[in-house]
Amino acid sequence: MVKRLSTRYAKSSALKLLLAFSVVILLLALCPQFLPRFFVYLLALILISGLQATSLNVALGYGGMYQFHHAVFFGIGAYTVSIMLMKTNLPPALSFLAGPMVAALLGFIMGLICVRLSKLYFGMLQLSLGSLVWIVVFRWYSFTGGDDGLHGVPVPSLISSVNGSYYFALITSIVALFMMYVILNSPFGRILQAIRDNPERSEGVGVRVKLHQLVTQVIAAFFAGVAGVLFVTVEGSAFPDLLSWTLSLEFIIMCLLGGWFTFLGPMLGAAIIVSLRTLVGVYTEYWTFALAVILMLLIFFLPEGVLGYFQRFSPVPEHSPAEDK
Amino acid sequence: MDFSTSITLNGLIQQFLIGLSRTTILFIVSSGLSLVLGVLRIPNVAHGSLYMLGAFLCYTIASFLGASSLGFWLAILLAPLVVALVSLAVERGLFCHLYDREHLMLLLFTFALMLIFGDVVKAVWGSEYRSLSPPEVFQGSLSILGMPFPKYNLFLLCAGPVVAFALWFLTQKTKIGKIARAAAVDRDMVAAVGINVSWVFASVFVIGCYLAGLGGALVAPTQNISQGMDHTIIMEAFLIVIIGGLGNVWGALLGALIFGLTASMGILVWPQFSIVFPYAAVVIVLVFRPKGLLKATW
Numbered sequence: 029m030v031k032r033l034s035t036r037y038a039k040s041s042a043l044k045l046l047l048a049f050s051v052v053i054l055l056l057a058l059c060p061q062f063l064p065r066f067f068v069y070l071l072a073l074i075l076i077s078g079l080q081a082t083s084l085n086v087a088l089g090y091g092g093m094y095q096f097h098h099a100v101f102f103g104i105g106a107y108t109v110s111i112m113l114m115k116t117n118l119p120p121a122l123s124f125l126a127g128p129m130v131a132a133l134l135g136f137i138m139g140l141i142c143v144r145l146s147k148l149y150f151g152m153l154q155l156s157l158g159s160l161v162w163i164v165v166f167r168w169y170s171f172t173g174g175d176d177g178l179h180g181v182p183v184p185s186l187i188s189s190v191n192g193s194y195y196f197a198l199i200t201s202i203v204a205l206f207m208m209y210v211i212l213n214s215p216f217g218r219i220l221q222a223i224r225d226n227p228e229r230s231e232g233v234g235v236r237v238k239l240h241q242l243v244t245q246v247i248a249a250f251f252a253g254v255a256g257v258l259f260v261t262v263e264g265s266a267f268p269d270l271l272s273w274t275l276s277l278e279f280i281i282m283c284l285l286g287g288w289f290t291f292l293g294p295m296l297g298a299a300i301i302v303s304l305r306t307l308v309g310v311y312t313e314y315w316t317f318a319l320a321v322i323l324m325l326l327i328f329f330l331p332e333g334v335l336g337y338f339q340r341f342s343p344v345p346e347h348s349p350a351e352d353k
Numbered sequence: 354m355d356f357s358t359s360i361t362l363n364g365l366i367q368q369f370l371i372g373l374s375r376t377t378i379l380f381i382v383s384s385g386l387s388l389v390l391g392v393l394r395i396p397n398v399a400h401g402s403l404y405m406l407g408a409f410l411c412y413t414i415a416s417f418l419g420a421s422s423l424g425f426w427l428a429i430l431l432a433p434l435v436v437a438l439v440s441l442a443v444e445r446g447l448f449c450h451l452y453d454r455e456h457l458m459l460l461l462f463t464f465a466l467m468l469i470f471g472d473v474v475k476a477v478w479g480s481e482y483r484s485l486s487p488p489e490v491f492q493g494s495l496s497i498l499g500m501p502f503p504k505y506n507l508f509l510l511c512a513g514p515v516v517a518f519a520l521w522f523l524t525q526k527t528k529i530g531k532i533a534r535a536a537a538v539d540r541d542m543v544a545a546v547g548i549n550v551s552w553v554f555a556s557v558f559v560i561g562c563y564l565a566g567l568g569g570a571l572v573a574p575t576q577n578i579s580q581g582m583d584h585t586i587i588m589e590a591f592l593i594v595i596i597g598g599l600g601n602v603w604g605a606l607l608g609a610l611i612f613g614l615t616a617s618m619g620i621l622v623w624p625q626f627s628i629v630f631p632y633a634a635v636v637i638v639l640v641f642r643p644k645g646l647l648k649a650t651w
Contacts (some may be wrong), residue, residue, distance in 0.1 A: 094457060145643050148396070148456045152595045153639055159588055160632040167626055273588060277398075277464050284461060314476070320468035327451070327462050 079201040081282035081294030083251035089288035092224030094151030097158030101249040103271030105131040105256025110266040128253035135249020143241040162271040177267025287336030367500040372617030374506035377513035380609035383593040385564030391600020398463040401587025402470035407569025422488030436566025487574040598645030
């Protein structure tokens with residue numbers, strides 16, 4: 029009885045949700061027509077950070093893995109496309125595909141080493157592997173431009189203008205978000221959440237825990253690479269800070285802020301943080317202070333994030349492991 | 354550059370000693386981090402900020418007291434104490450409410466602290482570089498096997514073992530050290546026998562942060578004091594703690610040796626990539642021993 033009610037509810041709510049998304053997408057598509065250039069650029073940055081945070085959340089919120097250094101995949105995606113566009117004559121489309129692929133490959137290699145461990149040890153191991161990648165990029169002047177980074181990347185003219193890069197980012201992130209949504213709601217995604225909630229029991233019923241975690245690493249790294257490629261189309265440059273640990277922590281904050289047990293939470297978190305940085309950053313150079321205070325209040329009072337908090341009052345609550353603790 | 358002629362025995366020894374003095378700083382900072390991680394289970398990202406704060410305070414106190422060497426020694430003494438006081442306030446005010454949270458939350462919370470400390474330092478000291486000269490006794494350099502070696506680094510080489518001994522004495526021989534080690538293993542049991550665990554945690558946290566401040570104060574005369582010091586040191590300290598084994602103070606020593614020496618020896622082999630060597634060493638260690646070289650406390 030309860031089940032039937034909830035599916036009926038789910039059907040009507042899915043319709044409403046679809047409608048709401050169509051409206052949002054339509055609004056986002058129309059934005060460049062009436063918003064000033066700066067805000068279009070800001071929106072593109074929000075979409076990219078949101079995509080990156082969502083890809084992080086695949087591993088962090090849904091997989092329960094302490095993804096401490098997710099920015100590495102973002103940065104590698106950005107560097108791959110920049111280097112291929114600048115130093116080879118291959119068709120640009122190939123470079124754009126190569127970014128996510130190389131990121132996924134790195135995710136596979138790092139995942140192979142990291143998934144042997146779990147929780148804090150997993151995070152620490154990923155942190156050390158990621159910092160090795162970062163320091164190599166930081167130092168390899170002849171190939172990556174060292175600490176200066178690569179500037180003036182020749183992005184194809186169709187997507188290099190403010191509006192062009194915005195539409196490219198919008199379409200790509202919608203497709204990527206849809207793909208992640210499908211993956212997370214497939215049997216694979218369900219098993220992943222089962223592993224998060226109880227790895228021992230999952231193993232007991234015959235789930236290959238480490239294999240699922242490894243695949244998750246590759247998926248998360250792939251979409252982070254997509255976000256990295258989009259970053260290059262918007263900014264036209266890549267620099268070592270894209271792989272820095274503090275950026276990784278910032279992405280984790282986005283997930284936490286929006287709600288890391290919800291699908292769209294990280295996007296919301298990214299919107300809050302990127303706007304905060306850009307808008308408060310105009311008035312004061314101490315915008316990180318505001319971020320820190322928000323973060324502290326969040327940890328004290330809203331550990332499930334903004335969306336997670338409101339979801340608690342929705343009629344069909346999604347199960348969140350934070351309540352188990 | 355021809356490698357076979359550029360590496361001489363003297364150069365090797367010189368780099369070894371420079372690496373050892375860097376190791377001293379790394380050990381002091383990362384042992385504090387390890388202590389906090391081992392007993393309180395807080396991955397304290399703000400540890401590097403306390404190191405930076407120690408360096409800036411040392412600079413300010415020393416320049417306030419004048420250029421005399423007495424001022425310098427007082428600064429080395431006072432700066433870590435001020436850092437310890439700050440950390441006591443933070444622990445009693447904020448952390449003691451959060452001990453039962455997940456590691457990820459604690460990590461992000463300390464990251465928020467790191468951002469705040471970073472902004473405070475920016476507001477108080479501005480963004481330009483500061484430098485502090487060592488007291489007259491340790492100015493200049495003396496020659497070891499024909500190679501110049503800064504006298505101040507010799508002082509650092511002596512400070513390292515002193516701190517290591519003090520830590521050993523504190524954790525193995527004193528009552529609070531014994532209680533802290535017990536609390537690291539099973540805090541509920543320690544509380545059950547009637548010990549106020551909260552205050553044990555507070556003292557361990559303060560000692561750990563004192564070490565961060567001490568590291569910062571000691572490093573002040575050897576490099577530019579600037580913002581961003583916190584970012585580099587916290588990364589290195591974390592890696593050292595990871596390869597040493599979480600919470601193991603001797604692991605921190607071992608890790609600091611590996612990290613400090615590979616960096617300084619790397620300069621002889623491949624100067625451009627010298628900084629890459631310690632990171633590569635960390636990864637190699639972790640591929641074979643993912644939980645660190647020595648036994649973690651938890």
